[in-house]
Amino acid sequence: MKNGKLLLTLILAVVLSGSALNLMPKADAHNVITELPLEDSFGGVPGTMVLKNLKTDKQYVYNGERSRERFTPESSFKVPNALIGLEEKAVADEYEVKRWDGVVREFEAWNRDHTLASGMRHSVIWYYQAMARDIGAERMQRNLDRIGYGNRDISGGIDRFWLNSSLKISAQEQEAFVEKLVEEELPFQEQTMKTVKRILIDEEKDAYTLHGKTGTRLSDMGLGWYVGYVETEKATWVFATNIDGSGSKARQLTKEALLKLGIIPE
Incomplete structure (x- = not known):
């Protein structure tokens, strides 16, 4: 068993170094999509992971077919929602408080006042729904059209279209969106993008900083997202993971993959 794990680690190291067999023509080296051998990590859980090294411009994918399939973004939509809210002045900054309405919701952390930043950190749906109504x-439609976010369909209602409703996006599209955010190439003010990148910080270590947002279909926990990017001394990696499960499980699988691939240390 130990030898098997060692062999897998060596294979992954070769793949990520770019030394593995290239299945695309050499002229297309910068457009190569390499299949990630993460079957053991996902353990039979249906899902996909898209991973891109922004330094080399190489993309790695687990389950390429699913990576192109669109799903509702759930709370991973808080990322574009925050960008649009700031840009359209629906909130002044990351510190703007919205008062809790007194309705007791399923998560204790939601039952208090929140800011844009704390609402992102605790995934407070009511805060971002209120902001969407203010937008x-x-x-909202104009901005989703500008950034080309998924199918751009908000017909499900201004405060629900991203929650098991009309808006849908693929992991490939999520990766492309986050990549533009990292590179600050979205059609928003520079300060808007810097603010959202800052409030997306999920974990800070000496060797890396992880920025990410989960999303879970709360009705049945049957869809989970984790999208974001990790900054290391060597490179910045953008990722988008979705699974048949919760967002917390998607986050766990993503972190395990980043560890296994040697992108972040133990």
Whole structure:
């Protein structure tokens, strides 16, 4: 068993170094998509992971077919929602407080006042729903069209379209969106993008900083997302993972993959 794990680690190291057999023509080296051998990590859980090294511009994918399939973003939509809210002045900054309405919800952390930043950290749906209503359908649609987010369909209602409803996006599209955020190439003010990147910090270590947002279909826990990026001394890696399960499970699988691939240390 130990020898098997060692062999897998060696194979992954070769793949990520770019020394593995290239299945695409050499002229297309920068567009190569390499299949990630993460079957053991996912343990039979249906899902996909898209991973891109922004330094080399190489992309790695587990389950390429699913990576192109669109699903509802659930709370991973808080990322574009925050960008649009800031850009459209629906909130002044990451510290703007919205008062709790007194309705007791399923998660204790939601039952208090929140800011844009704490609402992102605790995935407070009511905060971002209130902000979406303040943005309004016309401005929300215009911004989703500008950034080309998924199918851009908000017909499910201004405060619900991303929650098991009309808006859908693939892992490939999530990766492309986050990549543009990292590179600050989205059609938003520089300060808007810097603010959202800051409030997305999920974990800070000496060797890396992990920025990420989970998303879970709360009705049945049957869909989970974890999207974001990790900064290391060597490179920045953008990722988008979705599974048949919770967002916390998607986050766990993503971190395990980053560890196994040697992108972040133990």
